[in-house]
Amino acid sequence: MGYRVAVVGATGNVGREILAILEEVNFPVEKMHAIASRKSKGVEVSFGDSTIKCEDIEQFDFSSVDLVLMSAGGGVSREWSEKIGKAGPIVIDNSSAFRQDPDVPLIVPEVNPDDAKLATKKNIVANPNCSTAQLVVALKPLHDAAKIKRVVVSTYQSVSGAGKEGMDELWNQTKAIYGLGDATPKKFPKQIAFNVIPYIGSFRDDGYTDEEAKMWDETHKMLDPSIKLTVTCVRVPVFVGHSEAVTVEFDRPIEPDEAREILREAPGILVVDKQEHDGYITPVDAAGEHAVYVSRIRKDPTVEHGLSFWVVSDNLRKGAALNAVQIAQLLDETGVISPKSGYRTLTV
Numbered sequence: 001m002g003y004r005v006a007v008v009g010a011t012g013n014v015g016r017e018i019l020a021i022l023e024e025v026n027f028p029v030e031k032m033h034a035i036a037s038r039k040s041k042g043v044e045v046s047f048g049d050s051t052i053k054c055e056d057i058e059q060f061d062f063s064s065v066d067l068v069l070m071s072a073g074g075g076v077s078r079e080w081s082e083k084i085g086k087a088g089p090i091v092i093d094n095s096s097a098f099r100q101d102p103d104v105p106l107i108v109p110e111v112n113p114d115d116a117k118l119a120t121k122k123n124i125v126a127n128p129n130c131s132t133a134q135l136v137v138a139l140k141p142l143h144d145a146a147k148i149k150r151v152v153v154s155t156y157q158s159v160s161g162a163g164k165e166g167m168d169e170l171w172n173q174t175k176a177i178y179g180l181g182d183a184t185p186k187k188f189p190k191q192i193a194f195n196v197i198p199y200i201g202s203f204r205d206d207g208y209t210d211e212e213a214k215m216w217d218e219t220h221k222m223l224d225p226s227i228k229l230t231v232t233c234v235r236v237p238v239f240v241g242h243s244e245a246v247t248v249e250f251d252r253p254i255e256p257d258e259a260r261e262i263l264r265e266a267p268g269i270l271v272v273d274k275q276e277h278d279g280y281i282t283p284v285d286a287a288g289e290h291a292v293y294v295s296r297i298r299k300d301p302t303v304e305h306g307l308s309f310w311v312v313s314d315n316l317r318k319g320a321a322l323n324a325v326q327i328a329q330l331l332d333e334t335g336v337i338s339p340k341s342g343y344r345t346l347t348v
């Protein structure tokens, strides 16, 4: 027995990864549907050894499936996720549309697995922003050991975080600049090839961007609302893999060696931390991998109990598709969904 699953956004960066990871982790699938917009109807995507043809979201009967993994952007989620949840399946939503909804749990399984029990309130579970997911995986075990008071984060986010169009823009601009062609920015507000852009999302009145605000809002919802965070999000000309320079202030002394031990024991983390060139991780090393990598753990001497470190992960995997599949596994393991359950009744 397996689940009847629909992947919405199946032609996209995240959707394709979801299909690959469901197969890699042997998630029990009885029937898989690939869903995208009308223009992709009939387009073939890979699922394991087979290819499946995309179906049009407008024509698909969502009551015929148990689980929907949604990664087609906030607008599509706002239009569809609640309707789909009411029709029966559980929706695991990759967009920001429901992350702050009090009736929708926002889950990183290494951090707040117990929130899975809230999944049937709206039959929607939210998947966090890519930069938040890898951050909270690293912060959680440290916070359990020594309470975190304040975090300062600068991100170095790859272009795949902006979807297929973001990757195409870096590729085309790079070629155009070498070949004296047209390198006019279209997807990003400024040239991304051979450049960095200190702006992701949209500006807020307080001078931060909404991408930056997502990181503290989501950390507060999943980990602890008392942690103070300040964030600068930066887009860099890297195809896959987000990096973060993180500085944390604790309420008690914590030595780099103690932090290394804690992080080594923690789920989902690989510590690669030696003072040599194989002793730290870059996004190229992390692309295609499942782990959140932590490197360059050192004391921050400017505060009483501070540590600085470097966190890297594949944004399409732990930042999106892998976390979504891990949520599906968590719902399965905790009995929130079961292959035979089919339809569920909303609890509110």
Ligand SMILES: NC(=O)c1ccc[n+]([C@@H]2O[C@H](COP(=O)([O-])OP(=O)(O)OC[C@H]3O[C@@H](n4cnc5c(N)ncnc54)[C@H](OP(=O)(O)O)[C@@H]3O)[C@@H](O)[C@H]2O)c1
Binding pocket: 008, 009, 010, 011, 012, 013, 014, 015, 035, 036, 037, 038, 039, 040, 057, 070, 071, 072, 073, 074, 076, 094, 095, 096, 128, 129, 130, 160, 161, 162, 163, 164, 165, 315, 316, 319, 320
């Ligand atoms: N990339 C990341 O690192 C990351 C991380 C966390 C969360 N997310 C979120 O995941 C979602 C998808 O991101 P992505 O990077 O995969 O984007 P993408 O590569 O641009 O893919 C977008 C997907 O959505 C589909 N789509 C667009 N409009 C649609 C409509 N009206 N109806 C049905 N399907 C529609 C597209 O289908 P067509 O090909 O038919 O247009 C495509 O399959 C976004 O919400 C994003 O914020 C992304």
